Amino acid sequence: MWMADPQAEPQDKRSLPAPYQSPWEALRRDVPAALADLRLRFQELWRRNREGDLSTPGFWPQDLAPLFWPLLLALGTAVLLLGVIQLRGALAPVAEPEPQGVERIVTTPLPEARPLAAIPEPVPSEPVAAEPIAAEPVAAEPELPLLQVTPLLKLLAEVDRDSAIPEGLLLTAQPLPERNGAVLTLDAKQWRELPPSQRLNRTEAWWEQLQEEGYDDLTLEDTDHHLLARPSRVGNGMIMFDPQTTP
Numbered sequence: 658m659w660m661a662d663p664q665a666e667p668q669d670k671r672s673l674p675a676p677y678q679s680p681w682e683a684l685r686r687d688v689p690a691a692l693a694d695l696r697l698r699f700q701e702l703w704r705r706n707r708e709g710d711l712s713t714p715g716f717w718p719q720d721l722a723p724l725f726w727p728l729l730l731a732l733g734t735a736v737l738l739l740g741v742i743q744l745r746g747a748l749a750p751v752a753e754p755e756p757q758g759v760e761r762i763v764t765t766p767l768p769e770a771r772p773l774a775a776i777p778e779p780v781p782s783e784p785v786a787a788e789p790i791a792a793e794p795v796a797a798e799p800e801l802p803l804l805q806v807t808p809l810l811k812l813l814a815e816v817d818r819d820s821a822i823p824e825g826l827l828l829t830a831q832p833l834p835e836r837n838g839a840v841l842t843l844d845a846k847q848w849r850e851l852p853p854s855q856r857l858n859r860t861e862a863w864w865e866q867l868q869e870e871g872y873d874d875l876t877l878e879d880t881d882h883h884l885l886a887r888p889s890r891v892g893n894g895m896i897m898f899d900p901q902t903t904p
Contacts, residue, residue, distance in 0.1 A: 838874025
């Protein structure tokens with residue numbers, strides 16, 4: 658059996674195989690170092706930008722140099738986001754409209770045509786003389802009875818027959834169909850000679866008689882058309898006026 662000489666020179670260490678090192682372990686050690694390096698570089702850029710050391714275009718004011726790169730970065734980010742949104746909208750599937758239902762029409766087949774039977778032509782017959790129709794006698798319309806209209810003056814004169822008033826006081830009595838009333842013309846002199854109580858009694862008697870005949874209005878006046886009496890608009894009774902006063 659061969660035994661190594663302990664006094665022999667050791668072999669070169671570079672010729673020995675390198676020990677195994679896991680790449681994940683190396684990555685775990687390198688990531689914090691890389692992040693620290695990025696943080697330091699970002700702080701350096703921020704300091705240089707704040708001091709105005711970074712290059713800017715010639716048209717940009719020197720006093721606003723610290724704002725150039727932040728604004729450019731914000732503008733680029735906004736354009737990028739807008740492009741992403743438009744791209745997503747263009748790639749999104751468009752919902753197709755649902756096709757409308759097709760309406761089906763069910764038709765009924767026509768029956769087979771059949772030949773029509775021959776229709777015999779009518780034989781002309783001799784005209785039959787029409788019997789004369791006796792005209793019915795027209796019934797005579799019953800005649801309306803004539804209305805017996807009593808003149809208004811005669812009617813009021815009969816009312817005054819039993820009263821102690823001078824003859825010739827009531828001169829005329831004219832009906833007014835448009836107002837369903839009447840106008841009585843009195844002798845002013847005789848009317849003034851009557852006591853006021855007798856004037857009122859006579860006027861109310863005439864008014865009551867006219868109301869029984871269907872009249873709704875009464876006016877007493879003299880020959881000069883001066884108003885002497887008329888019905889009260891509120892309540893019942895007559896309103897008397899002085900014969901010498903024109904209302």
